[in-house]
Amino acid sequence: TMSVSAPRGLASSGQRAITEITHPLSAAEEPLSLPVSAGGDKEAWLTNGTPGEMSSPASTSSLFNRLQLDDDLEDGRDPLATTDTRDLFVTVDDPKKHVSTMETYITYRVSTKTTRIEFDLPQYSVRRRYQDFDWLRIKLEDSQPTHLVPPLPEKFVMKGVVDRFSEDFVETRMKALDKFLKRVADHPVLSFNPHLNAFLTAKDLNKRQGLALLTKVGESVKQVAGGYKLRARPAEFSAMGEYLETFSQKLGNIDRIAQRILKEQSEYLTELREYGTVYSSWAECEEELQRPLEGVAGCVATCCRALEDQSESMSQDFLPVLREYVLYIESMKNVLRKRDQTQAEYEGRLEAAVQRRQEERTPIPAEVEKCQDKVECFNADLKADWERWQSNKRHDFKQLLTGMADKNISYYEKCQTAWESLITVLQDRPMEDKLSETN
Amino acid sequence: MLDEGSTLLRRMEICIAEAEKRSGKTAMSMQETFTVYLVETRLTDAVAEGRSPAPNFLWRRYSEFELLRSYLMVTYPYVVVPPLPEKRAEFVWHKLSADNMDPDFVERRRVGLENFLLRVALHPVLSDDKILHHFLTEEHGWKEVVYETGFQAKADSRLRALNATFRVRNPDKRFLEMKHYSDQLQSNTSQLLRARARVADGLYGVYKVHGNYGRVFSEWSAIEKEMGDGLQSAGHHMDAYAASIDDILEEEEHYADQIKEYLSYSEALRAVCRKHELTQFELEMSSQDLVSKKQQREELATGIVRTFSLKGMTNKLFGQEAPEQREARLRLLEELIAEGEETVREKTAEWREHVEKACVEMQRFKEQTDRDLREALISYAVMQIGMCKKGVQVWSNARECFLKM
Numbered sequence: 001t002m003s004v005s006a007p008r009g010l011a012s013s014g015q016r017a018i019t020e021i022t023h024p025l026s027a028a029e030e031p032l033s034l035p036v037s038a039g040g041d042k043e044a045w046l047t048n049g050t051p052g053e054m055s056s057p058a059s060t061s062s063l064f065n066r067l068q069l070d071d072d073l074e075d076g077r078d079p080l081a082t083t084d085t086r087d088l089f090v091t092v093d094d095p096k097k098h099v100s101t102m103e104t105y106i107t108y109r110v111s112t113k114t115t116r117i118e119f120d121l122p123q124y125s126v127r128r129r130y131q132d133f134d135w136l137r138i139k140l141e142d143s144q145p146t147h148l149v150p151p152l153p154e155k156f157v158m159k160g161v162v163d164r165f166s167e168d169f170v171e172t173r174m175k176a177l178d179k180f181l182k183r184v185a186d187h188p189v190l191s192f193n194p195h196l197n198a199f200l201t202a203k204d205l206n207k208r209q210g211l212a213l214l215t216k217v218g219e220s221v222k223q224v225a226g227g228y229k230l231r232a233r234p235a236e237f238s239a240m241g242e243y244l245e246t247f248s249q250k251l252g253n254i255d256r257i258a259q260r261i262l263k264e265q266s267e268y269l270t271e272l273r274e275y276g277t278v279y280s281s282w283a284e285c286e287e288e289l290q291r292p293l294e295g296v297a298g299c300v301a302t303c304c305r306a307l308e309d310q311s312e313s314m315s316q317d318f319l320p321v322l323r324e325y326v327l328y329i330e331s332m333k334n335v336l337r338k339r340d341q342t343q344a345e346y347e348g349r350l351e352a353a354v355q356r357r358q359e360e361r362t363p364i365p366a367e368v369e370k371c372q373d374k375v376e377c378f379n380a381d382l383k384a385d386w387e388r389w390q391s392n393k394r395h396d397f398k399q400l401l402t403g404m405a406d407k408n409i410s411y412y413e414k415c416q417t418a419w420e421s422l423i424t425v426l427q428d429r430p431m432e433d434k435l436s437e438t439n
Numbered sequence: 440m441l442d443e444g445s446t447l448l449r450r451m452e453i454c455i456a457e458a459e460k461r462s463g464k465t466a467m468s469m470q471e472t473f474t475v476y477l478v479e480t481r482l483t484d485a486v487a488e489g490r491s492p493a494p495n496f497l498w499r500r501y502s503e504f505e506l507l508r509s510y511l512m513v514t515y516p517y518v519v520v521p522p523l524p525e526k527r528a529e530f531v532w533h534k535l536s537a538d539n540m541d542p543d544f545v546e547r548r549r550v551g552l553e554n555f556l557l558r559v560a561l562h563p564v565l566s567d568d569k570i571l572h573h574f575l576t577e578e579h580g581w582k583e584v585v586y587e588t589g590f591q592a593k594a595d596s597r598l599r600a601l602n603a604t605f606r607v608r609n610p611d612k613r614f615l616e617m618k619h620y621s622d623q624l625q626s627n628t629s630q631l632l633r634a635r636a637r638v639a640d641g642l643y644g645v646y647k648v649h650g651n652y653g654r655v656f657s658e659w660s661a662i663e664k665e666m667g668d669g670l671q672s673a674g675h676h677m678d679a680y681a682a683s684i685d686d687i688l689e690e691e692e693h694y695a696d697q698i699k700e701y702l703s704y705s706e707a708l709r710a711v712c713r714k715h716e717l718t719q720f721e722l723e724m725s726s727q728d729l730v731s732k733k734q735q736r737e738e739l740a741t742g743i744v745r746t747f748s749l750k751g752m753t754n755k756l757f758g759q760e761a762p763e764q765r766e767a768r769l770r771l772l773e774e775l776i777a778e779g780e781e782t783v784r785e786k787t788a789e790w791r792e793h794v795e796k797a798c799v800e801m802q803r804f805k806e807q808t809d810r811d812l813r814e815a816l817i818s819y820a821v822m823q824i825g826m827c828k829k830g831v832q833v834w835s836n837a838r839e840c841f842l843k844m
Contacts, residue, residue, distance in 0.1 A: 243662055250659040257651045264648050268641030275634040282627040285620075288809040292816050299820070394666055398844040401673065405838035409831050416827035419820045426817045 089113045090185045090200065092178035095170045096127070105129050106170055108177060112200045118192065124201045130155070132205055133177055139195040140184065146381040147190060148335050148389060150183035151327030152176070153320075172320055179324060183392070189381075228344035234379075240386060241336055248329045255322045258314065265311045269304060276300035295425050299418045306414035313407050321400050325393065332389065339378045346371040447566035448557070452481045452494075453575065455553040458545050459498075474545055475500055476552055480575050497578035501526070504552055506585060507574050511565055512707075513590045513597060516714040517797040518565060519804040521558035522703030524551025530632035530695065532639035532688070543689065547696060554700070563803075564796075600717050607719045611794065617801050618712040624808075625705035628698050635695060639688050650681030666844040673840035680833040687826050694822065697815040701808065708804065711797050718793050722786040729779035736772045739765060 094109040107127040114122060133152055140149045153176035163169060184190050199205065233241075276297045283293035349368045356362055456479045462472045481494040504523055511520045528544055538544060556575070559565045570588070573581050656674030660667040 246662045247659075250655055250662075253655045254652070254659075257648060257655065260648050260651075261645065264641065264644040268638070268645050271634065271637040271641045275631075275638045278627070278630045278634045282631065285623040285627060289812055292813050296816055296819070299823075394844060397666065398669075398841060401841040401844070402838055405834045405841055408834040409838065412827040412830035412834070416824055416831070419823045419827065423817060423820050423824075426813060426820065 086186070087115045088185045088191055090181045092174055092181055095174050097165060104165065105131075106165065106173075108174055110181065110200060118197060119201065121201075126200065126203065128199070128205070130173070130177070132199065133180065135205070136184075136195055136199045137180075140190055140193055143193060143195065144190060145338055146335070146378045147187070148332055148382075148385040149190065150180050150187075151324060151331050152180055153323070154327070168316070172316060176320055176324060187388075228341070228348035230340045230344040231347050233340060233343070236383070237336060237339065237379075241333070244329050244333055244336075248326065251322055251326055251329070255319065255326070258318055258322065262311055262315055265307060265314075269307055269311070272300060272304050272307070276304065292426050295422045299415075299422045302418040303415045306411045306418075310407050310411040314404070318400065318404055321396060325396075328389070328393075332386075335382060335385070339375075339382055342371075342378050343375045346375045447560040447571075450482060450484050451560070451575070452479075452483055453553075453556050453560055454479050455549050455556070456496075458549045460540065472540065473500055474540070474548075476549060478556070478575060495576055497576070499574070499578075501548070501552070503574070503582070504555065506582065507571070508555075509594060510570055510585050510588070510590050511559070511568065512710065513594045514568070514570075514588070515564055516597070517711060517793050518562065518800055519704065519707045519711055520565070521555050521562070522700060522707055523555055524548045524696070525699060525703075530629075530636045530699070532636040532643065543692075547692065550693075551696060551700075564800075597714075605716070605720045607716050608723050609719075611715065611719070613798060613801070614712050614715045618709060620805075621705045621708040621712065624708070625702060628702040628705065632695060632698055632702065635691075635698075639691065643684055643688060646684035647681050649677055653678035653681065669840045669842075669844035673837045676833055676837040676840065680830075680837075683829055683833065687822075687829070690822055690825075691819075694815060694819045697811070697818075701812065704804075704808070708801070711800065715793055715797055718786065718790045722783070722790045725779060725782045725786050729776065729783055732772060732776045732779055736769065736776060739769055739772065 089112070091111045092108045093111070095106050096108075098105050098107060107129045110124075110126050110128050112119070112124040130152075134155065137149055137152050140147075153173050184196060190196065279293050279297035279300065283290045283297065286293060346368070349371055350364070353364045353368050357364060456477045458474050458476050460472060461475050462470065464470065475498040478497050478499050479494050482492055501523075508520060508523055511518070524547065527539065559571060560575075565571065570581075570585055573584055653674040653676075656670045656677060660670035660674065663670060
């Protein structure tokens with residue numbers, strides 16, 4: 001008979017550190033040891049980073065303000081976004097350009113504040129470049145294959161089309177990196193990954209050496225790939241796949257619409273500027289009407305500025321979130337694929353074992369049962385990440401779309417104020433005439 | 440927008456109640472479709488006396504309005520005659536119909552024709568015209584009465600004269616300035632109208648693209664659980680937002696019509712200035728003619744040739760003419776001089792009348808322009824405020840839905 005043993009530990013069942021969990025994928029015989037706490041031999045290269053820059057208290061307090069602001073924004077009803085237990089806060093800011101003979105690149109300041117015992121100090125500040133983030137992400141994906149690792153902003157940019165060192169580009173990328181790191185730090189499992197610890201604290205990140213011990217975990221999943229074909233995917237995972245398909249389609253549509261709106265707005269803006277100029281040049285030809293016409297020109301100019309602001313926030317705040325979610329969907333699909341492979345391996349082996357048992361009357365080997373555990377564990381991790389992702393997504397889109405509405409409201413309010421004050425000017429004028437007549 | 444205290448509008452209410460499509464045969468037996476407008480008038484002094492007279496209704500075509508206007512232009516050359524609404528839609532943004540039979544176009548023309556009648560009826564000079572009264576109160580026989588005035592012949596000669604190139608010797612500064620002003624008014628209003636049409640196109644695009652959000656939100660809501668309802672209803676608000684631009688731009692067309700009226704007014708103002716140049720030119724010509732005739736008479740009488748002339752040369756070469764001949768020529772010259780003096784008197788009177796009346800009229804027109812355009816700008820600002828309020832409203836509604844997600 002097929003016995004389905006309960007998973008020994010649910011990786012995502014809370015905020016327990018990874019050390020407490022005997023992960024079935026980590027070849028159960030040797031429980032995971034955390035390199036930071038293990039101390040000694042292999043981790044000797046991990047020199048801790050300098051403590052947070054205490055020299056500038058202003059920046060630290062502003063960091064705190066920002067963190068608190070973030071907390072305020074959290075949706076209280078959201079069970080997965082409970083803020084009271086958070087004990088790891090990360091921020092990416094202060095981009096700097098480095099020019100050497102070999103290359104030019106940007107580094108960002110990565111600041112950490114934490115009360116976790118896995119960290120030696122309560123705060124750190126290190127500088128990292130995009131490559132380092134990329135390294136972290138690969139390490140996270142390799143060492144925690146059953147989890148959804150948040151996406152990084154696209155690595156490659158079209159040369160010539162995008163200026164990699166322009167203020168806008170760096171700013172957008174910095175925000176995306178900050179988002180990535182915050183998502184990792186908020187994840188109940190990923191945030192305890194020693195690679196993250198190294199990334200946040202090590203003064204020099206030795207990327208080539210890596211954490212050999214942990215990569216083993218990844219290997220066992222990676223090797224699955226060969227030969228097995230999935231029979232039947234459980235309905236809930238099929239539903240996830242279908243959901244992602246449709247969602248990515250809709251996201252693509254929204255992205256296209258938003259881009260189109262930006263294009264229409266910029267064309268409108270060009271015409272509107274021209275329109276304002278016509279009023280001001282007309283004003284020069286008039287005496288009585290000079291002020292009213294100048295007033296309209298001024299109003300149109302105010303509306304132009306308001307629209308510029310609105311368009312700018314659309315392209316800087318709205319579009320990047322859509323892009324992040326497009327990439328998120330890809331990560332999610334990847335995890336789903338890996339899960340399917342794990343299940344396929346189990347099914348394949350089970351089938352072979354059952355056949356053998358019928359022929360040779362041998363019991364189902366423990367190895368197959370281990371495979372089953374793997375699947376169970378994967379499913380549990382994936383479901384937990386899915387729920388968390390759904391909840392984050394809901395929160396993010398609520399904020400994104402509300403923000404879009406706010407920007408539009410503020411645009412119209414700015415224009416309205418301008419036109420209202422113009423009416424006051426236009427209606428005031430006859431009064432002044434009367435006054436000048438009596439004088 | 441219009442003057443108070445004028446003659447006709449105190450005694451009569453005027454409006455164009457409706458427009459109707461008709462079809463009939465032209466003189467060439469061709470089938471044609473046209474629009475007629477119902478001119479409704481009611482004597483208000485009778486109302487004040489306690490009687491309630493039945494309003495008078497009659498139908499007029501656009502071409503009859505055109506006839507009325509050219510009659511007024513010829514008869515009152517010193518008046519900046521109010522323009523008619525455009526014959527064909529100009530300065531249109533791409534979604535606006537340029538079809539003459541389009542209901543929105545017909546409605547805007549109805550408003551424009553009514554505005555024309557009110558402006559004429561309020562005009563201190565035009566409102567007293569008999570032909571105008573006839574136009575307003577008797578449907579039949581009006582055209583014949585107009586043609587009987589012989590204005591057509593005057594109109595033709597005037598048109599020829601206005602198109603001819605001539606140069607006055609002592610141009611009047613006031614008219615030069617007014618002409619310059621009319622040129623500027625024309626170029627400024629036409630530039631504004633062109634720019635506005637393009638702005639309307641741009642704004643239309645921005646609004647309509649938002650409509651796509653409506654569709655996508657609605658489709659997306661189908662796969663969401665908690666977010667679904669909020670998305671769905673936010674989608675409806677996006678649809679409403681996209682649809683709202685039609686009314687906004689339709690309303691803005693009224694502003695464009697106000698500017699268009701002044702674009703046409705600039706033409707009427709220039710006509711007054713041209714007419715002044717023409718009368719002055721004719722006066723200068725006839726005075727010059729008179730001067731040279733008088734000089735000829737003097738030469739003939741004294742026999743002294745003051746200036747070199749071919750006649751003087753021939754006289755010197757071939758000897759003096761007979762005394763009878765000289766007498767006859769002198770008599771003829773006297774007659775011509777008398778005629779010339781009469782012409783100069785007439786032209787001077789015509790010129791003086793035009794200068795005096797046109798100056799009053801131009802002053803009146805300038806004040807009307809400043810007042811009207813200021814008010815047009817105010818109503819434009821009010822319109823813009825309305826649009827902003829609508830925008831705030833729709834996005835606030837959408838925001839509520841997003842917050843429920």
